[in-house]
Amino acid sequence: MAPIHLACSNGRLNLIQYIIELIPSSLELLHTKDGHTPFLIAVYFNQLEVIKYLISKKCNLSATDDEGSGAVHISVERGHLNVLKYLIDNNYCNPNATNHQDRTPLHVVVAAEQSQILEYLLEIKPSLLNNVQDKDYTLQITL
Known part of the structure; x- marks a missing residue:
């Protein structure tokens, strides 16, 4: 699991913001095990504040x-x-x-x-x- 996925699963918004600022492409990075993007990971783990942030950064809602x-x-x-x-x-x-x-x-x-x-x-x-x-x-x- 990439750091962005781990941060999304644990609701670490400050870390997510930092990662996306440094590596904008991480917003759509696929988790190789099941194809989850950071957005789908946040949904899976019920991280509503992370979801709101990822949407504000224009993540792919159709993932x-x-x-x-x-x-x-x-x-x-x-x-x-x-x-x-x-x-x-x-x-x-x-x-x-x-x-x-x-x-x-x-x-x-x-x-x-x-x-x-x-x-x-x-x-x-x-x-x-x-x-x-x-x-x-x-x-x-x-x-």
């Missing part, structure tokens, strides 16, 4: 890991409602994004059994239940 999961999928799977709300409420991610398995965040949230996140997603966008992109993954929920 995905080796499985095609972006920030929205990762925040849902990890149960980071605060991060998910920040990203969606500020239009930094698409709640209909699909990964390499054509799964949306709604599929991920059901599989991860994150009921609070499920309620939030359906509250902000009830049409997610009728996602026409659902190919073999029809999602039916009885409310």
Whole structure:
């Protein structure tokens, strides 16, 4: 793990700022194990202040890991409602994004059994239940 990734995972904002100032290209440095950028690492480890800083530095909000999961999928799977709300409420991610398995965040949230996140997603966008992109993954929920 590169120093920028370690700093992002631990929320070391002062160190992250220093690294990016010295080496601006580190903003998009991929972690070789899973393809996470510093932004995705910060999402994975629920480091909201780091996320805000990286966004202010114009990180790639569309970054995905080796499985095609972006920030929205990762925040849902990890149960980071605060991060998910920040990203969606500020239009930094698409709640209909699909990964390499054509799964949306709604599929991920059901599989991860994150009921609070499920309620939030359906509250902000009830049409997610009728996602026409659902190919073999029809999602039916009885409310």
